[in-house]
Amino acid sequence: MKLTKVNYLKARDFILANARMIERRLFQFYFENDNAEGVYHAVYAYRNQDGGFGHGMEPDTASPESQPLFSIMALETLDDVGYLTKEIIRDDFMPYFESITTEKGGIPWMLKPKSNYPCEAHFKTVKERSALSTTAPLLGILEKYKMDLPWMIKAEQFVWGEFDRIKDKHVFCYLCVPRWLMFLKHTKNQKTAIKTINNLKHAIGNQGIICDDKSDEGWGLYGKPHRLNYATNSNSVCSSLFSSEDIESDLTALISKQKDDGRWDTWYGISEGTKLEWAGIQTLWALEVLKNYGKIEN
Known part of the structure; x- marks a missing residue:
């Protein structure tokens, strides 16, 4: 399973319309050859x-x-x-x-x-x-x-x-x-x-650290990490801990967690504005991981 081009563009638009300047410039560096x-x-x-x-x-x-x-x-x-x-x-x-x-x-x-x-x-x-x-x-x-x-x-x-x-x-x-x-x-x-x-x-x-309940709203966020948090790419130091099947399962779940407006959400934030900032950070992170694993459609 890959992130479709349409959903990638939704994520891009969410970042460019809502994220902080630092995440926007990082997105342009990693995805638009800036x-x-x-x-x-x-x-x-x-x-x-x-x-x-x-x-x-x-x-x-x-x-x-x-x-x-x-x-x-x-x-x-x-x-x-x-x-x-x-x-x-x-x-x-x-x-x-x-x-x-x-x-x-x-x-x-x-x-x-x-x-x-x-x-x-x-x-x-x-x-x-x-x-x-x-x-x-x-x-x-x-x-x-x-x-x-x-x-x-x-x-x-x-x-x-x-x-x-x-x-x-x-x-x-x-x-x-x-x-x-x-x-x-x-x-x-x-x-x-x-x-x-x-x-x-x-x-x-x-130690039972990895959260395998993909239906949990906190899955992949602080306190409930998934495998991709420790293995952001196939060359990560911790990648050898996880089977390719488990990594693939977490990648599929990550793709499915994208919201309709293109974001990957968090529960963090001291205000509505900072919740958007955190969502911008999380969305950029998700796109980077998916790119690392070749999971974004061309």
């Missing part, structure tokens, strides 16, 4: 004078304040489209990350808001401590671009210690796992990395 410079400018619209990224880069908050997670998201996006360079990392990103590094050597997931803006409740109760989900991908990108910074020494000690501490906890978070893998793929300590990857794969495949 260059990466447009993505760069869309990403930098979220940048603050302190070098961090804010302004609701994740739509769960309307706060303009810089946040570590949003800055990681910006870094990942530029890497994904091939626009990132050593100079951009060193000059535009590292001063901010160094300024928020904790005594343990890592960077927090989020910082408590200093001002009162609409946001989900979990933003108001964050603990400002070093987090694996932000420190690991930053280290991974630094290793990928063959950078050698003093900051990396203590950060790497923190990351390996955190892997030992959490073991197989949080593998249910399909947003965290790829960020861990960014580090594990590029670290020089491949012997330990391979062992850690195998432990992660074992936990994902044997």
Whole structure:
């Protein structure tokens, strides 16, 4: 089963009419052969004078304040489209990350808001401590671009210690796992990395994490991941966990979940506007996965 051309065009129109500029530029990059410079400018619209990224880069908050997670998201996006360079990392990103590094050597997931803006409740109760989900991908990108910074020494000690501490906890978070893998793929300590990857794969495949109830409204969303969340393409690290039949079944279900107006929906959003923003993010993600598996009609 493939997404029909008609339904692909519905998804395109939904993104172009409703999504944020960053998703529109990413769509044009991935599907309409646009260059990466447009993505760069869309990403930098979220940048603050302190070098961090804010302004609701994740739509769960309307706060303009810089946040570590949003800055990681910006870094990942530029890497994904091939626009990132050593100079951009060193000059535009590292001063901010160094300024928020904790005594343990890592960077927090989020910082408590200093001002009162609409946001989900979990933003108001964050603990400002070093987090694996932000420190690991930053280290991974630094290793990928063959950078050698003093900051990396203590950060790497923190990351390996955190892997030992959490073991197989949080593998249910399909947003965290790829960020861990960014580090594990590029670290020089491949012997330990391979062992850690195998432990992660074992936990994902044997802890009942995958939601097989395709009739569940939350299927594939946060808390109820499906296989495609962990294997966004056939070359994903976790692809070997799943049979081709199960992947095909999830792809068929993903196609069937498209709404009449072209979107793939979520339950996220602090307002009707941010629900549309999240739907734009989810729709772009669905199209990318279907494209990766060759499931969009020409």
